[in-house]
Amino acid sequence: MSSHLTDSVLYGHLWTTPELHELFDDTGRTRSWLAILVALAHAQADVGLVPAGAADAIERHARVERLDLAEVGVGTRASGHSTLGLIRCLRAVLPEAAREWVYYGATVQDLTDTWFGLTMRAVADIVDRDLDRCHAASVELARRHRDTVMCGRTHGQPGLPITFGFKAAVWAAELARHRERLAQLRPRVEIVQLGGALGTMEFWGKEALPLLDRFAAQLGLGVPELPWLTARDRIAEFVMLLALVTGTLAKIGNEIFELQRPEIGEVAEPFTEGTVGSITMPHKRNPELSEHLDTLARIVRSDAGVAVEGLVALHERDGRGWKAEWLVLPEASQLTGAALGFASRLLEGLQVDAARMRANLDTHGGSLLSEPLMAALAKRIGKHSAHEAVYAAAMAARADGTDLADRLLADGLLDATEIAEASDPGRALGATTAFVDRVVGGVSEPVGPP
DSSP: OOSSGGGOTTTGGGTOOHHHHHHHSHHHHHHHHHHHHHHHHHHHHHTTSSOHHHHHHHHHHOOGGGSOHHHHHHHHHHHTOTTHHHHHHHHHHSOGGGTTTTTOSOOHHHHHHHHHHHHHHHHHHHHHHHHHHHHHHHHHHHHHTTTOEEEEEETTEEEEEEEHHHHHHHHHHHHHHHHHHHHHHHHHHSBOOOOTTTSSOGGGGGGHHHHHHHHHHHHTOBOOSSOOSSOTHHHHHHHHHHHHHHHHHHHHHHHHHHHTSTTTOSEEOOOOTTOOSOSSOTTOOOOHHHHHHHHHHHHHHHHHHHHHHTTSOOTTOOHHHHHHHHHHHHHHHHHHHHHHHHHHHHHHTOEEOHHHHHHHHHTTGGGGGHHHHHHHHHHHHOHHHHHHHHHHHHHHHHHHTOOHHHHHHHTTSSOHHHHHHHHSHHHHTTTHHHHHHHHHTTOOOOSSOO
16 A cells, blocks of 8 residues: 555556656665665775674675565664664674674764765666657657748737747757756765764764765765755755756646647647546547646646755754655656656657648738738838837737738738738748757857857
């Protein structure tokens, strides 16, 4: 039985992935904690704090398979301490000569914060891999639909012509920036924690700093400039990045959610035979993938808010924000992994109806060319005067059901040649396709004069 949806046999597939769940469940977390304790013992042996034989014995016996996690739980509840139950059960399976050397001088936060460093490294690998997949799918959509003309919309209303490739290129560029952010933050978050009670490392005396270096080397993590017991910006930054990633995925999902409404009908999610949209309305195909991206992102944003609260910590140790991170970092990581999986499927299988896009565009006639028509008129009477004139013509055309271009022609504001030039796709689309080419080709220089 499970009370959290990430652990649910019935619904877990909506909230996590197998590889992330295995990283954060009791077995995966304990396995990682034991690996940290082994690394600590070897690092302490390297600097002469722990007998080498004891470190070897700890490595041989510190295996999650040797522990009864239910018993560890009993010991945790009985002691009221986060890791004392684990320590006692671990000591029971160690040879007597090694029992006093395990977890030697370290505190619970040394263990759990180093675990954060390891898990953020593992999660970053997964997020980067799946971001790359989403980015590649967006780039392919941008390339394939570079010239697929559609109605651009602002405030939910028809605006100007664009191409679907331009829309997908916006997605691709945003996803690429998240990969850059991820690469930039990794050295800051993939680090160890080893400070002892207050972060001064006083327990280990003159071997403290060499021990810190050896401990980090054992785990392949970075060395912080000093222990970060109450400096929780690293966790907050990482969870904030996950909020940014899922926010972009939700934006993409919401766009596809809207465009696949039958009234618009310009795109459609990939459909799997046998998928049921409604048990009361058999005809329905619900936008399950795009809709769920928004759901997941809302929770990750909430988790990010909790992580930021952890920045406000008291003195040299404060368990309030730090313990909240035990919940929000695993949850946000798993929800982000799930979102990336759904987004990959959505983007890779997206069905684009180019004919419907063009038909929807054509229903608005000359009104969607109001800006290039205004620009043509501005050459003769100035921009602001042209705006007033085209606005009046557009309102009149809407009132009597005529076309804006015909109205401008009938009123003598523009001639047929000027209207044809303003209506030319090369003029009406502006730099749309050039921007697509920059994203598809990986060009990042700004457009226009410096």
